[in-house]
Amino acid sequence: MNTSSYFQAPVQDRGGPAQPLLVVRDLKKHFPVRGGPLERTKKFVHAVDGVSFSVPKGKTLGIVGESGCGKSTTARLIARLMSADAGNMVFDGEGVDEFGGIRLKEFRRNLQMVFQDSFASLNPRLTIAETIAYGPRVHGMPAAEAMRQAHELLARVGLAPEQFASRYPHELSGGQRQRVNIARALAFDPRLVILDEAVAALDKSVQAQVLNLLQELKAERQLTYLFISHDLHVVHYISDYVMVMYLGQVVETGPVERIYGQAAHPYTRALLSAVPSMDPDNRTLASPLAGDPPNPINPPSGCRFHDRCPHAHPVCADKAPALIGMPGAPAHQAACHLNDPASGHPAALSEIQP
Amino acid sequence: MSTPLVSLQDLSVQFFGSRNACALNAVNIELGAGEVLGLLGESGSGKSVTLRTLLRLHPERTTRIQGRMLVDGQDVLALRGRALDFYRGGTVSMVFQEPGLAFDPVYTIGQQITEAIRAHEAVDEASARAQALQMLERVQIPQAKRRFDAYPHELSGGMRQRAMIALALACKPKLLLADEPTTALDATVQIQILLLLRELQRETGMSVIFVTHDIAAAVEVADRIAVMYAGRIIEQGPVGQIVRTPRHPYTAGLLAATVGTENRGQPLLAVPGSPPDLAALPPGCSFAPRCVHASERCRREVPPLQSVGTQALACWHPITPLAEAA
Amino acid sequence: MSASLELSLPLADVAAPAPSRSYWLVVWRQLRRDPMALAAGLILLIIVGAAVFAPWLAPADPYKASMIKRLLPIGSPGFLLGTDELGRDMLSRLMHGGRLSLLMGVVPVLAAFGIGTAIGLFAGYIGGKVNMIIMRVLDVFYAFPSVLLAVAISGALGPGMSNSLLALTLVFVPQVVRVAESVTTQVRQLDYIEAARMSGASAFSIIRVHVLGNVLGPVFVYATGLLSVSMILASGLSFLGLGVKPPEPEWGLMLNTLRSAIYVNPWIAALPGALIFVTSIAFNLLADSVRSAMDIRR
Numbered sequence A: 001m002n003t004s005s006y007f008q009a010p011v012q013d014r015g016g017p018a019q020p021l022l023v024v025r026d027l028k029k030h031f032p033v034r035g036g037p038l039e040r041t042k043k044f045v046h047a048v049d050g051v052s053f054s055v056p057k058g059k060t061l062g063i064v065g066e067s068g069c070g071k072s073t074t075a076r077l078i079a080r081l082m083s084a085d086a087g088n089m090v091f092d093g094e095g096v097d098e099f100g101g102i103r104l105k106e107f108r109r110n111l112q113m114v115f116q117d118s119f120a121s122l123n124p125r126l127t128i129a130e131t132i133a134y135g136p137r138v139h140g141m142p143a144a145e146a147m148r149q150a151h152e153l154l155a156r157v158g159l160a161p162e163q164f165a166s167r168y169p170h171e172l173s174g175g176q177r178q179r180v181n182i183a184r185a186l187a188f189d190p191r192l193v194i195l196d197e198a199v200a201a202l203d204k205s206v207q208a209q210v211l212n213l214l215q216e217l218k219a220e221r222q223l224t225y226l227f228i229s230h231d232l233h234v235v236h237y238i239s240d241y242v243m244v245m246y247l248g249q250v251v252e253t254g255p256v257e258r259i260y261g262q263a264a265h266p267y268t269r270a271l272l273s274a275v276p277s278m279d280p281d282n283r284t285l286a287s288p289l290a291g292d293p294p295n296p297i298n299p300p301s302g303c304r305f306h307d308r309c310p311h312a313h314p315v316c317a318d319k320a321p322a323l324i325g326m327p328g329a330p331a332h333q334a335a336c337h338l339n340d341p342a343s344g345h346p347a348a349l350s351e352i353q354p
Numbered sequence B: 001m002s003t004p005l006v007s008l009q010d011l012s013v014q015f016f017g018s019r020n021a022c023a024l025n026a027v028n029i030e031l032g033a034g035e036v037l038g039l040l041g042e043s044g045s046g047k048s049v050t051l052r053t054l055l056r057l058h059p060e061r062t063t064r065i066q067g068r069m070l071v072d073g074q075d076v077l078a079l080r081g082r083a084l085d086f087y088r089g090g091t092v093s094m095v096f097q098e099p100g101l102a103f104d105p106v107y108t109i110g111q112q113i114t115e116a117i118r119a120h121e122a123v124d125e126a127s128a129r130a131q132a133l134q135m136l137e138r139v140q141i142p143q144a145k146r147r148f149d150a151y152p153h154e155l156s157g158g159m160r161q162r163a164m165i166a167l168a169l170a171c172k173p174k175l176l177l178a179d180e181p182t183t184a185l186d187a188t189v190q191i192q193i194l195l196l197l198r199e200l201q202r203e204t205g206m207s208v209i210f211v212t213h214d215i216a217a218a219v220e221v222a223d224r225i226a227v228m229y230a231g232r233i234i235e236q237g238p239v240g241q242i243v244r245t246p247r248h249p250y251t252a253g254l255l256a257a258t259v260g261t262e263n264r265g266q267p268l269l270a271v272p273g274s275p276p277d278l279a280a281l282p283p284g285c286s287f288a289p290r291c292v293h294a295s296e297r298c299r300r301e302v303p304p305l306q307s308v309g310t311q312a313l314a315c316w317h318p319i320t321p322l323a324e325a326a
Numbered sequence C: 001m002s003a004s005l006e007l008s009l010p011l012a013d014v015a016a017p018a019p020s021r022s023y024w025l026v027v028w029r030q031l032r033r034d035p036m037a038l039a040a041g042l043i044l045l046i047i048v049g050a051a052v053f054a055p056w057l058a059p060a061d062p063y064k065a066s067m068i069k070r071l072l073p074i075g076s077p078g079f080l081l082g083t084d085e086l087g088r089d090m091l092s093r094l095m096h097g098g099r100l101s102l103l104m105g106v107v108p109v110l111a112a113f114g115i116g117t118a119i120g121l122f123a124g125y126i127g128g129k130v131n132m133i134i135m136r137v138l139d140v141f142y143a144f145p146s147v148l149l150a151v152a153i154s155g156a157l158g159p160g161m162s163n164s165l166l167a168l169t170l171v172f173v174p175q176v177v178r179v180a181e182s183v184t185t186q187v188r189q190l191d192y193i194e195a196a197r198m199s200g201a202s203a204f205s206i207i208r209v210h211v212l213g214n215v216l217g218p219v220f221v222y223a224t225g226l227l228s229v230s231m232i233l234a235s236g237l238s239f240l241g242l243g244v245k246p247p248e249p250e251w252g253l254m255l256n257t258l259r260s261a262i263y264v265n266p267w268i269a270a271l272p273g274a275l276i277f278v279t280s281i282a283f284n285l286l287a288d289s290v291r292s293a294m295d296i297r298r
Helices: A071-078 A105-111 A128-138 A143-156 A174-184 A204-221 A231-236 A256-261 A266-272 A314-318 B046-052 B081-091 B109-120 B125-138 B143-149 B157-169 B188-206 B214-219 B239-244 B247-258 B296-300 C003-007 C023-032 C035-052 C090-124 C128-142 C146-157 C161-188 C191-199 C204-237 C251-262 C267-295
Strands: A020-035 A041-055 A060-062 A086-091 A109-114 A192-198 A222-230 A241-247 A248-257 A324-328 A329-334 B008-013 B020-029 B036-040 B063-070 B092-095 B175-179 B207-212 B224-229 B232-238 B306-308 B311-312
Touching: A020 A071, A041 A071, A041 A086, A041 A241, A041 A248, A060 A071, A060 A231, A071 A222, A086 A192, A105 A109, A109 A174, A109 B175, A109 C191, A128 A143, A128 A174, A128 C191, A143 A174, A143 A241, A174 A204, A174 B008, A204 A222, A222 A231, A231 A256, A231 B143, A241 A256, A241 A266, A248 A256, A248 A266, A256 A329, A266 B188, A324 C128, B008 B046, B020 B046, B020 C003, B036 B046, B036 B214, B046 B063, B046 B175, B081 B092, B081 B109, B092 B157, B109 B125, B109 B143, B109 B157, B125 B143, B125 B157, B157 B188, B188 B207, B207 B214, B214 B224, B214 B239, B214 C267, B224 B239, B224 B247, B232 B239, C023 C267, C035 C090, C035 C267, C090 C128, C090 C161, C090 C204, C090 C251, C090 C267, C128 C161, C146 C161, C146 C204, C161 C204, C191 C204, C204 C251, C204 C267, C251 C267
Parallel strands: A060 A222, A060 A241, A109 A192, A192 A222, B036 B207, B036 B224, B092 B175, B175 B207
Antiparallel strands: A020 A041, A020 A086, A241 A248, A248 A329, A324 A329, B008 B020, B008 B063, B224 B232, B232 B311, B306 B311
């Protein structure tokens, strides 16, 4: 039962295990903001501003950050649901949509996305089996075959096909709908799945079921996940690598245990200590940060975090820090002058150790 | 606890319409003055319905409310006209999940708070304005004078929620109802609002019912937690007991499903299935279809809520029985 | 490469897809349970049936005048609904008149539904500048009250039935486009359209499967509501002498010619108006029921 025979080429590993599945370089997206009729200069929202990262094969990269940090825009840029202003992508060693690289249609088949709103992401007028079968049919799979595959996928995500296949989205609970969305993504045998806040809207007890399902599917089908979430607990649970974003830029990235154990960026540390404690005798006493994330229309100069940072120094407002590797752990990178002895920040590399 | 500030006795709420639903089934809640109760539950558990019923916000034509509701000695279900208006905002007020929707977009924050004060107190415009400004300062809005004249859309999410709290507290209510006030906020803002609520509660000594789906948020502010499921309270107890030694299998399941550092890499102990349909509740315990401990009796009879001291439990097969000293 | 492999697939054990309940079946079931829809449907069925089968059902010749039998009251022997100002049988004229009145009510709406949905879908899905230009041009038409516009176009084209059909279609197209465009714009931004784009589907396929189905419903309901407007406007045009010409029976025209009889026999004079009223109310009620039945999410 080789379903991929309907697609242009079978899915296979091209670059070898060491080649990251996806490499993103210097991705940029600026949205113009409509100013008043008398304003001469056009303003831009710097939604994503020079984001670079790579996702190793078979691993999960978690992207965390607050609203307006650009994590969802990043997902949509990667999925090519919107076009980037700058930057390029390499999928398993091949440039995406470049001469001699992987074609866009082929790239899209290798990459699927699960959205946050389980209801809005299903066509209310199609039964769930029709929804799952739609994609493969677009690629030329005969109707009966696509339906059969849809039934198999429904069974795999834990929805008995004889009971659910001919239901409409409104007849399902949120958790069941999200399972349908996962089944639809799997219908292509993708290699990379972008999960954009995929479990955020679910009840806690249902969220755990879906997380378990995602873990099983990942092992079973050698999937690679890009897991976007604002929930630090969930990201900790599911990710192998974590990338922290702030106002359209990456402030820290590295293996999950480094980020959660030895965070090097003050923002990451603030984010981690903002998580409510589960211990009633040990309640949080002080908030790590004051105020809301600033407006991405006019991001602060230099380090974008400097106006909320407890360690800010004039150098932080002057000079934007680059992402640099931590001593002894090159995979763990942070963009903070405190980690760079050459930055001119008086406290660099002294009191930063947590 | 002498006479409780809030006392809900066998409160049931049914909605009629294209579908009938039993949103609340014989809920009993007692809340003393100055106490903070966390009402914990998932979607459809009835936690928000309880708050809305307390404020009598449901349309009367399509809602049937049974039982008794006493707040500050008043029979809430008997309130009419002006008395109801004074009760809403004066005795009890509410903070909503979406502060953006709770403010009128065409008036400034200051105007709306001033208006609320003047509706409840016989004060002149100037002193009402002064009070309103003071409220904004109390909820720690920086540059309160400038923000006073700001329109709701000009404030960030966290500031709007602070302003919402200022509005709710402007008339010095005895009971504050908070409906998921931090759910829509970012993590670093959420903790600020939780801390603010805790601080204001201590200062004013008001009682708070804090509705949330997030145990961690409840732990930060509540003294006591009541867990709701399918329109019933299934377990109640001090925060420490609920978090450390949950008695009801559902509470235990919720805690086990909360992901964290400990269970990385292992499958989560998820509660199977999904919450029941409120239009067709099972005859016995509503949780029975999802419960690993369920027996024939669970499927047949609804377990009554039994209480010992500050704790209460409705379960035929609890993980730890109530009688054991807590 | 594995085409032969596919062919050798044992088709026998391919699970038969569960019977999928079609959307319209669900809507139809919902509609059948709605007493208002049934009543409105029944009334329309009688009116349409009487009009369609008028040549066979009508008791008399609608053109046969008689000077001595003018304006007989309702219930006169041989003339169930009396006679008009020229002594013609009212019942027969009303039945025959329904043919033209209904035709003029339905045809412009159908035409506008087709044309308007196509333009609206196109404009809405493309979006951007193209959309803006199309919509601004249509806004010019939209700016006039529909009665005025219908009279103006009809007057410019000259009287006659086909011209009034054309005029009415032109009146309705911008309205349908507006609805279709705004619904398309909403639907286009939903996640399931993005999910469909992720599957590599062509714009045509996405419009056909995911957009059209969700746009057609609201537009259809809107168009159903236009049926009554169209009938009334058509009657109005005939009343003003811009539509059907006498002695052709048509409700609006009959209303006009019976105007003079209003002091002699007001009941007879009111009959065509009453029929226009009942038919348009029935159309409106049916439109409302269809609207709520199509919202299957409840």
